[in-house]
Every structure is written in C-alpha cells, then in structure tokens.
Amino acid sequence: MPIKKSNSQAAQAYIELKQRIVSGEFGPDDRLREVELSERLGMSRTPVREALKRLEDEGLLTHQPRKGLLITTLDQQSITQLYSLREILEGGAARFAAKHADDIEIDNMRAILDDSRNGADPIKSNYDFHQAIYAASHNQFLIKAINNLIDSTALLGQSTLAHTGRPALAYQEHMTLFDAIAARDADRAEQEARSHIRQALLARLKQQRSAPAGG
Secondary structure (H helix, E strand, O other): OOHHHHHHHHHHHHHHHHHHOOOOOOOOOOOOOOOHHHHHHHHOOOHHHHHHHHHHHHEOOOOOOOOOOEEEOOEEEEEHHHHHHHHHHHHHHHHHHHHOHHHHHHHHHHHHHHHOOOOOOOHHHHHHHHHHHHHHHHHHHHHHHHHHHHHHHEEEEEEEOOOHHHHHHHHHHHHHHHHHHHHHHHHHHHHHHHHHHHHHHHHHHHHHHHHHOOO
C-alpha cells in the first residue's frame, strides 16, 4: 500500500524541524507558529501541525499559556535526570561493545581517538567516538534510545566541550573507556562509561551555574 502524501510530508516536516531544534536554530524565546513554519518549510499547515505535536510528545517542545509552543528548557533536576538515564544507557552500550565489537569497530574507535589527539574538533570527535561505541553494541533499540536522549541534551545549548579544560579531560576519559572495550572487559567498560557521563554532568551543572542570569 502506498504511503499517503500527508503522512510523508508530516514525517519530512518532523525531520526538518527536529534538525533545526537540535542544531540550535530556534532560541528559547522563539515561538514556533504553525503558519510561519509552514511558509518556511513550503508545506501546508496539516503536516506541520502533526510534526509539532510529535515533537511536543517527545519533550522537545513545550506549550506555555499565552506564549504557545517554545523550545523546552530544562531545570537542574531535569538535567540530572537526563544524565542519570544517559549514564545507565551509555554504560550498557559500553558493556555490549566490549562483548560484541569486531576488529574493524575497535580500529575505528582507535582512529577517532588518534584524530582527537592530533587536533580534531573535540565536539565532533566526541560525537563520533560515542556513535562508534553505540554501533559496536550491536543493539538497535539501545542505539535509538540513546540518540533520543542526545536530542534532549541538545536543548541545553552549547556543548561542555566548548569550555577550556574539558576537552583534555574528556579525551583521557575516552582513552580509559576505549582501553576497557579493546580489552573485552565488559565490567570495566561499563564502569568507565558511567564515570564519563557523571563527569559530563558535573561539567554541565558547572556550566549552568556560570551562565549569566536570565541568559
């Protein structure tokens, strides 16, 4: 049975809007209006409305009285909850990677870390390294769950790796994690992954505390 055009357009609108949200194109004070977004995407209002509803259901958008749909903002409690779940899932991914990664996947992780040591962009290197671990877990459902959390992390704004000192520390944490995965030590890999996410949370909370009031 062919896919209805309206369903196809709603999916397209969802993908496009989600990318723009995650990339930071929309600010915390930007109201996401159906009419304006329809014009921007070159679509009718129906698929855009469906896409917005889906994004609201996923927690990326929040409806506020008298303001309409806004990008969701996370308080300290929500940030801690988000990273706590990431810690569990990332620990599981590292454990599975230690058990199931093949030689090519191990070599790919090593190459990413080599590039990172040689001056590659720390934010991209961090993303590539974690994605390599997820892929090596060989668990599609875990990968989907983690990536959904990463989308929510994008709501927090600038990466903690943009701050002085954190890239070097993260690199050392990545090396320790990689060593455990390469050694096929599942227990240690999970422990190191969880520790890495806890350190990322501490960096995030420090970043939130140092942010200008009202900014």
